[in-house]
Amino acid sequence: MATNWLQTLKDLLGLTAKDATVALDATVAKEASLAALAQDATVAKDATVAKEATVDAGFLAGAKDATVALDATVAKEASLAALAQDATVAKDATVAKDATVAKEATVDAGFLAGAKDATVAKDATVAKEASLAALAQDATVAKEASLATLALEATLTAIKGGGWATETLVAIKAAIDGIAGVNTYMEEIPDTDFDLNAITEDLASDPPGAPAANSVVDIDVNAGDTFVLRSLFVKINSFGTGGNKLIFKLWTLLNTVVTMVDEVDVTSLGIQNLADIFGLQEVHGDGIWITVQSDATPGSDDAACEGTYRWAKAS
Numbered sequence: 001m002a003t004n005w006l007q008t009l010k011d012l013l014g015l016t017a018k019d020a021t022v023a024l025d026a027t028v029a030k031e032a033s034l035a036a037l038a039q040d041a042t043v044a045k046d047a048t049v050a051k052e053a054t055v056d057a058g059f060l061a062g063a064k065d066a067t068v069a070l071d072a073t074v075a076k077e078a079s080l081a082a083l084a085q086d087a088t089v090a091k092d093a094t095v096a097k098d099a100t101v102a103k104e105a106t107v108d109a110g111f112l113a114g115a116k117d118a119t120v121a122k123d124a125t126v127a128k129e130a131s132l133a134a135l136a137q138d139a140t141v142a143k144e145a146s147l148a149t150l151a152l153e154a155t156l157t158a159i160k161g162g163g164w165a166t167e168t169l170v171a172i173k174a175a176i177d178g179i180a181g182v183n184t185y186m187e188e189i190p191d192t193d194f195d196l197n198a199i200t201e202d203l204a205s206d207p208p209g210a211p212a213a214n215s216v217v218d219i220d221v222n223a224g225d226t227f228v229l230r231s232l233f234v235k236i237n238s239f240g241t242g243g244n245k246l247i248f249k250l251w252t253l254l255n256t257v258v259t260m261v262d263e264v265d266v267t268s269l270g271i272q273n274l275a276d277i278f279g280l281q282e283v284h285g286d287g288i289w290i291t292v293q294s295d296a297t298p299g300s301d302d303a304a305c306e307g308t309y310r311w312a313k314a315s
Contacts, residue, residue: 186312186313186314186315187230187310187312188310188311188312188313193306193307193308194215194216194217194306194307194308194309195306196213196214196215196216196292196304196305196306197237197302197304198213198301198302198304199213199214199240199246199292199293199294199301199302199303199304199305200213200214200293200294200301201240201293201294201295201296201298201299201300201301202293203249203291203293206251206258206260207251207258207287207289207291208220208221208258208287208289210289210291213301214291214292214293215289215290215291216232216234216248216290216291216292216305216307216309217229217232217288217289217290217309217311218289219287219288219289219311220287221253221286221287222313224315225286225313225314225315226284226285226286226313226314227284227285227286227287227288227311227312227313227314228282228283228284228311228312228314229274229282229283229284229288229309229310229311230282230309230310230311230312231273231274231309231310232273232274232277232290232307232308232309233271233272233273233307233308233309234248234266234271234272234273234277234305234306234307235270235271235272235305235306235307236266236268236269236270236271236272236304236305237269237304237305237306238269238302238303238304238305239269239294239295239296239303240294240295240296240297240300240301240302240303240304241296241297241300241302242296242297242300243294243295243296243297243300243303244267244295245265245266245267245294245295246265246266246292246293246294246303246305247263247264247265247266247292247293247294247295248263248264248265248266248277248278248290248291248292249262249263249264249290249291249292249293250262250263250278250283250288250289250290251287251288251289251290251291252283252285252286252287252288252289253285253286253287258287258289262278264277264278274309288311292305
């Protein structure tokens with residue numbers, strides 16, 4: 001093929017064999033050069049391919065490395081995120097724990113403070129109550145003392161009575177001593193009135209041992225005392241079977257001897273008084289007795305009278 005080319009070239013140029021040889025050499029050289037260039041191009045291309053392969057390998061390696069790096073970054077970021085999250089959780093847990101501890105400490109402190117305050121308040125209350133109790137007691141004592149003073153003054157005023165001036169107990173005693181020996185009567189009323197419904201015809205014994213069935217007034221002797229019969233009312237209900245009267249007898253002491261000093265027959269039913277019977281307003285004596293008997297049929301013992309009397313005693 002090269003010969004045809006060269007022949008054609010020779011035909012065109014009209015070159016001689018030498019020239020052809022030169023041309024051939026040139027062609028050969030050119031071809032060698034072209035071959036070299038081609039080779040160089042191939043080499044360059046190979047180099048380019050190699051370079052591109054290297055670059056591609058580099059890109060691939062880089063991509064791989066980038067992927068690895070990305071994966072590593074992602075993993076690192078995930079790890080960091082996890083760590084951050086763990087740290088945050090740990091931090092939050094720590095904060096929560098610290099907050100809880102702080103809160104519990106605050107609550108405990110509050111309880112302690114509250115307990116202390118409660119104790120102080122209680123102590124203060126106890127002290128206040130004790131103080132109030134003491135004041136109340138003092139006030140009560142003072143009030144009682146004041147009331148006692150007022151009561152004493154009121155009592156003294158009541159004892160002294162209206163018109164009291166400068167009299168004293170000494171003066172009163174002197175006045176009493178001045179009337180010593182003078183009997184002062186104290187009024188008395190018997191515990192029960194008398195109601196006699198079985199009056200006998202005879203008096204079994206004289207006073208002071210007279211039977212109860214015959215005793216209208218019975219004021220017995222009492223050493224150191226003297227008596228006064230202030231009044232007597234008698235209602236005569238019956239003279240008894242076959243009787244027409246009741247016989248009243250008045251007894252008193254004459255020289256220490258019980259003696260009948262008057263005897264009166266009452267012949268009318270109804271009410272009689274001391275003056276009606278004995279004609280006396282009062283009777284004085286160291287002992288005073290009034291007895292009654294009937295004139296009824298012996299043994300009938302059915303005469304009756306009732307009444308009341310008032311007497312006084314002086315010591």
